[in-house]
Amino acid sequence: MSAIQQLRARYSAKESRSKTFFEGENAIEISCAPITVFESDKIKKLSKGSDFLYCVELIYLKALDSKGDRLFPTMVEKQLLLKNVLADDVAEIATWISSSDEIEDDEKN
Numbered sequence: 001m002s003a004i005q006q007l008r009a010r011y012s013a014k015e016s017r018s019k020t021f022f023e024g025e026n027a028i029e030i031s032c033a034p035i036t037v038f039e040s041d042k043i044k045k046l047s048k049g050s051d052f053l054y055c056v057e058l059i060y061l062k063a064l065d066s067k068g069d070r071l072f073p074t075m076v077e078k079q080l081l082l083k084n085v086l087a088d089d090v091a092e093i094a095t096w097i098s099s100s101d102e103i104e105d106d107e108k109n
Helices: 003-013 038-046 053-060 074-081 087-096 103-108
Strands: 017-021 030-031
Touching: 017 074, 017 087, 030 053, 030 087, 038 053
Parallel strands: none
Antiparallel strands: 017 030
8 A cells, every 4th residue: 555545544544523512501512524734724824824713714614513514504604603702612612623633532541
């Protein structure tokens, strides 16, 4: 197997993961799939150097529901993420989406 085939197989083997954020009636289940280099570059370009715009773009593009559909599929929802969601909540969700499974495994041990 060539090196590129090995890397592609590693990406294909990565499963989506899920996490529940917040508690009570405000709890929200978010899933995400691994981020590719292309997606990361796209998000960086769209965010124009702003850390919080990066977080919003990341959530907008990568947050999924339990069925694997985009959690925030419309531009209206993207605007609401920008204007009507706590910055700390956006940062917490984006940090989790951008972290790797290996980091979470290390935290469990």
